[in-house]
Amino acid sequence: MGEDYILRTVMLTKLYNRVTAVDGVSINIRRGDIYGLIGRNGAGKTTLIRMILGVAKPTKGKVELFGGKDLGAARKKIGSIIERPSLYPTMTVEQNLEVHRILLGIENEKIVGELLEKVALDRARRKKASDLSLGMKQRLALAMTLIASPEFLVLDEPTNGLDPSGIKEVRDLVKDLNQNSNVTIFISSHLLGELSKIASRYGIVEKGKLIEEFSSAELDERAKQSLLVKVDNIKRATEIIEKDLGTKNYKVRDDNIIELFENGEKPGEVNRILSNNGIVVESICKSQVDLEAYFLKITGTKRDI
Amino acid sequence: MLDVLKSDFYRLCRMKSFYVLSLLAVIERVFPAVLLGLMVPQRGNHTVAEFLEGFQGHFLISSIFCVLFIVEEFRSRRVLVILSSGISRVDFLLSKAILSCCFYFYLSILSKIVIVVTCSFFLKFGTFTNIIYFSLLEEILLGIVWILFSSTIAVLFRSTGLSLTFVFFSNIAIPAVFAGANSILRAYFSSYFSKDFNLSNFWFRAAFNGLYDRPENEVYSCLYTGILVSVVWLCFFLFCYFWSFTKRDVK
Numbered sequence: 044m045g046e047d048y049i050l051r052t053v054m055l056t057k058l059y060n061r062v063t064a065v066d067g068v069s070i071n072i073r074r075g076d077i078y079g080l081i082g083r084n085g086a087g088k089t090t091l092i093r094m095i096l097g098v099a100k101p102t103k104g105k106v107e108l109f110g111g112k113d114l115g116a117a118r119k120k121i122g123s124i125i126e127r128p129s130l131y132p133t134m135t136v137e138q139n140l141e142v143h144r145i146l147l148g149i150e151n152e153k154i155v156g157e158l159l160e161k162v163a164l165d166r167a168r169r170k171k172a173s174d175l176s177l178g179m180k181q182r183l184a185l186a187m188t189l190i191a192s193p194e195f196l197v198l199d200e201p202t203n204g205l206d207p208s209g210i211k212e213v214r215d216l217v218k219d220l221n222q223n224s225n226v227t228i229f230i231s232s233h234l235l236g237e238l239s240k241i242a243s244r245y246g247i248v249e250k251g252k253l254i255e256e257f258s259s260a261e262l263d264e265r266a267k268q269s270l271l272v273k274v275d276n277i278k279r280a281t282e283i284i285e286k287d288l289g290t291k292n293y294k295v296r297d298d299n300i301i302e303l304f305e306n307g308e309k310p311g312e313v314n315r316i317l318s319n320n321g322i323v324v325e326s327i328c329k330s331q332v333d334l335e336a337y338f339l340k341i342t343g344t345k346r347d348i
Numbered sequence: 349m350l351d352v353l354k355s356d357f358y359r360l361c362r363m364k365s366f367y368v369l370s371l372l373a374v375i376e377r378v379f380p381a382v383l384l385g386l387m388v389p390q391r392g393n394h395t396v397a398e399f400l401e402g403f404q405g406h407f408l409i410s411s412i413f414c415v416l417f418i419v420e421e422f423r424s425r426r427v428l429v430i431l432s433s434g435i436s437r438v439d440f441l442l443s444k445a446i447l448s449c450c451f452y453f454y455l456s457i458l459s460k461i462v463i464v465v466t467c468s469f470f471l472k473f474g475t476f477t478n479i480i481y482f483s484l485l486e487e488i489l490l491g492i493v494w495i496l497f498s499s500t501i502a503v504l505f506r507s508t509g510l511s512l513t514f515v516f517f518s519n520i521a522i523p524a525v526f527a528g529a530n531s532i533l534r535a536y537f538s539s540y541f542s543k544d545f546n547l548s549n550f551w552f553r554a555a556f557n558g559l560y561d562r563p564e565n566e567v568y569s570c571l572y573t574g575i576l577v578s579v580v581w582l583c584f585f586l587f588c589y590f591w592s593f594t595k596r597d598v599k
Contacts, residue, residue, distance in 0.1 A: 096432035099597040118434030125432070129425035131359065138362055146355035147433060187429065197432075 055104035066251035079242030080231040087251040122188025123197040128180040132173035158186040178209035239334035270303040275323040352443040385470030395474020411498035414448035418502035496585035552581035
């Protein structure tokens with residue numbers, strides 16, 4: 044059973060003075076998962092990642108990697124980026140990769156060239172790291188994480204500061220590693236749209252607590268289509284919905300729109316019932332609840348996702 | 349551990365500061381050697397060996413390098429990548445300390461070569477006396493303690509400017525504090541201490557003070573005291589060095 048899980052945290056807690064940054068988080072990541080960690084700024088995502096990677100010490104709780112407790116040995120099988128690329132600015136792209144290869148005791152010298160090609164930095168190999176754009180730095184940092192052929196990648200905001208094509212490159216690389224090399228991936232990102240394109244499981248962190256975990260299939264189930272109905276008389280329309288459609292599962296929005304979370308597949312019938320009762324239906328359309336909308340629904344507000 | 353050390357040596361060879369500081373160390377030795385060589389009256393009475401016995405290691409240049417090397421790991425946040433790759437904190441610290449000590453010894457050897465080459469223009473080589481052994485021992489011991497002191501400060505402050513200011517300031521201030529404390533002890537508690545007692549000698553930089561001027565029968569007791577003081581400071585800084593990092597989160 045242990046080996047099925049790449050990462051397990053048990054009631055992981057971190058206190059800074061009296062402030063609780065991470066509060067009893069228990070996460071399980073199975074081999075082959077792409078686990079997306081979602082939370083607003085200051086929710087505790089980075090602190091959680093730092094504890095997993097051993098650069099911050101938990102106040103309470105424990106971390107298990109690859110089903111074992113020898114974290115030092117297990118971390119040799121992990122590649123990671125924490126917040127932003129960590130490079131020696133005065134060394135060239137190639138030297139940065141080379142020094143990391145030596146550090147990890149990788150004997151295959153050719154891997155440096157291969158990885159530079161893989162992340163499309165082979166032409167910039169003699170450029171100093173300080174002269175690279177943020178996107179190039181991110182790609183170099185990604186190449187460094189791959190140098191030891193890791194089984195588990197921990198990426199904290201890997202698309203920060205990247206342009207759309209850079210974001211796509213990272214997304215494709217992550218997908219490729221997961222599908223073709225069976226690398227398990229733990230990724231935190233603000234870009235929920237991007238995350239929803241790759242993640243197979245999600246965890247939502249709010250105020251240091253893991254408030255919900257779900258798979259992408261569960262998200263689809265929870266995010267069934269809703270119906271947006273714009274009417275001239277909200278009060279009367281809601282009475283009819285409750286009486287004739289027999290549901291209270293709706294939300295009235297500020298702009299004279301009722302969001303119906305049931306009957307999403309029957310817009311015609313809803314239109315007919317409302318019209319028969321003298322309500323003017325100005326518009327009616329289907330709305331797909333995506334990861335971002337679901338996150339907002341769970342956490343309440345729209346600030347600093 | 350060996351891999352960490354290898355990667356640190358790889359980085360060392362690609363650091364500009366390594367070459368700049370080596371050059372500085374050479375210049376710093378050439379000038380006094382030339383001046384001394386030119387100024388020595390009756391050159392026949394003095395030898396290169398004599399100069400070699402008199403020159404001490406490059407403490408300040410070594411500490412500049414040590415601070416630059418360690419702080420860079422924190423400033424570039426490479427320390428996060430290194431530690432999250434399963435490298436232990438002890439290995440990380442030990443490697444930096446070993447490398448900095450190697451740099452110090454490299455400068456010492458470089459200095460001696462420069463002195464030999466430069467002074468040979470003016471003087472005969474001559475023969476070494478017993479002082480060369482004491483001098484080498486002092487150079488090695490004090491060098492290691494000094495590197496550990498500088499490394500501890502670099503890990504604690506994680507800022508080049510602040511660390512170097514502290515190291516340089518302490519080089520002046522700490523002996524002054526010891527001298528002041530010595531005066532107070534002598535003034536108020538003179539009956540408790542022997543005439544030879546000097547608190548200043550318990551700061552590691554002064555541990556071997558007066559060794560070469562002592563009468564022969566006192567040399568060894570002075571030498572043993574110097575070794576003991578150095579070893580105590582070495583253990584203290586070693587403890588501080590590891591303690592300052594292993595108990596803290598890396599940011």
